[in-house]
Amino acid sequence: MDNAGSHAGPGTGTATGSAPDTGNPDDPGPDSGSEPGSGLDPDSGIGTGTGTGTNVTPKVNMSMNMSTGGPPAAAPAPPLAIRLALPVDAPAIAAVHLASRQVTMPYLPPQRRTHDEVTRWIREIVLPQCHTVVAARGAEILGYASVRGELLDQLYLRPDVRRAGIGSLLLAAARRHRPAGLSLHVFQLNTEARAFYAHHGFRVVATDDGSANMENLPQLTLRWTPAAAPVPPRGTP
Numbered sequence: 001m002d003n004a005g006s007h008a009g010p011g012t013g014t015a016t017g018s019a020p021d022t023g024n025p026d027d028p029g030p031d032s033g034s035e036p037g038s039g040l041d042p043d044s045g046i047g048t049g050t051g052t053g054t055n056v057t058p059k060v061n062m063s064m065n066m067s068t069g070g071p072p073a074a075a076p077a078p079p080l081a082i083r084l085a086l087p088v089d090a091p092a093i094a095a096v097h098l099a100s101r102q103v104t105m106p107y108l109p110p111q112r113r114t115h116d117e118v119t120r121w122i123r124e125i126v127l128p129q130c131h132t133v134v135a136a137r138g139a140e141i142l143g144y145a146s147v148r149g150e151l152l153d154q155l156y157l158r159p160d161v162r163r164a165g166i167g168s169l170l171l172a173a174a175r176r177h178r179p180a181g182l183s184l185h186v187f188q189l190n191t192e193a194r195a196f197y198a199h200h201g202f203r204v205v206a207t208d209d210g211s212a213n214m215e216n217l218p219q220l221t222l223r224w225t226p227a228a229a230p231v232p233p234r235g236t237p
Helices: 057-067 087-105 115-129 166-177 189-198
Strands: 078-083 132-138 139-150 153-158 183-189 205-207 219-224
Touching: 057 078, 078 139, 078 166, 087 115, 087 132, 087 139, 087 153, 132 166, 139 166, 183 189
Parallel strands: 153 183
Antiparallel strands: 078 132, 132 139, 139 153, 183 219, 205 219
16 A cells, blocks of 8 residues: 555545555545555544433523523534554544545555454554554544654545644654654555645655555655755854
8 A cells, every 4th residue: 555645645634555564644634554464554433422311401401591592602622632542543543544545545446454454454563563643632533644664654534634734743743753754655646645745845756666566556755854954154153
């Protein structure tokens, strides 16, 4: 699978598709990634529930009477946080991975892995082998990024949160982890991811015909290296 360019992209989930070995991000929202097969790859759903209590109705009515007569104000949404991924996050990360690839990379072959298989791949391969962070709002996982060595292996966003800057936040976290530079693979067809990475300073350093990835799609290798610090003039104290 590739990652965002082919795997990575800006925004809400850009994906790149390549096989489960490594992946890349897309941020239009970025999404990138690889598939469960060779190692780094394979959505679990995040469920919600409601409950009622004997005191709920009286409390709601009291708040309405004390205000202007309208419904009580909704609770503010939890703040967005970029944090290290935990094994318990694996089902939600898998759900993001599968949904992002399906929506943002329609040119990929049909997904062969089930959600359970991708969850296992995330838990047993990606998390142990990669530095992985998630974008979370409360209990919701909105996207994730995985770095293995200097390779940005995965960067995917939930399709409904693309183009909100979350991909850029995940990419910034990956850069902080590898401040000397990052590389990634992206499908040539993943134009949104390519534009996202170009915007963030990545440049094409290699191309291939796709014979080495599971999707058999031509891909690009992109590289970001921080700008060198200016050299002070001679004689400067």
